[in-house]
Amino acid sequence: MANARFETTFSFGRHKANCRVLCQACGHEIVVAPSAFYDVFPIPVTIKEAERRLRCTACGEKRARLIPMPMPMR
Numbered sequence: 001m002a003n004a005r006f007e008t009t010f011s012f013g014r015h016k017a018n019c020r021v022l023c024q025a026c027g028h029e030i031v032v033a034p035s036a037f038y039d040v041f042p043i044p045v046t047i048k049e050a051e052r053r054l055r056c057t058a059c060g061e062k063r064a065r066l067i068p069m070p071m072p073m074r
């Protein structure tokens with residue numbers, strides 16, 4: 001898991017990882033489930049591309065940072 005590679009938005013689903021979406025402009029932060037990416041990006045895009053496209057819901061800037069978060073074990 002530590003060496004899992006996150007290259008596209010579909011990687012989150014494959015690795016069962018939630019994603020922290022952090023706005024580098026205002027610090028607003030949300031956690032999204034992998035399924036949310038399938039809705040926003042039906043075709044996989046690279047993490048870099050997704051970071052460029054996502055707009056902060058708080059301040060409107062496009063300075064997102066995507067950080068993989070492994071789901072807690074149950």
Ligand SMILES: [Zn+2]
Pocket residue numbers: 023024025026027028056057058059060061
């Ligand atoms: Zn923001």
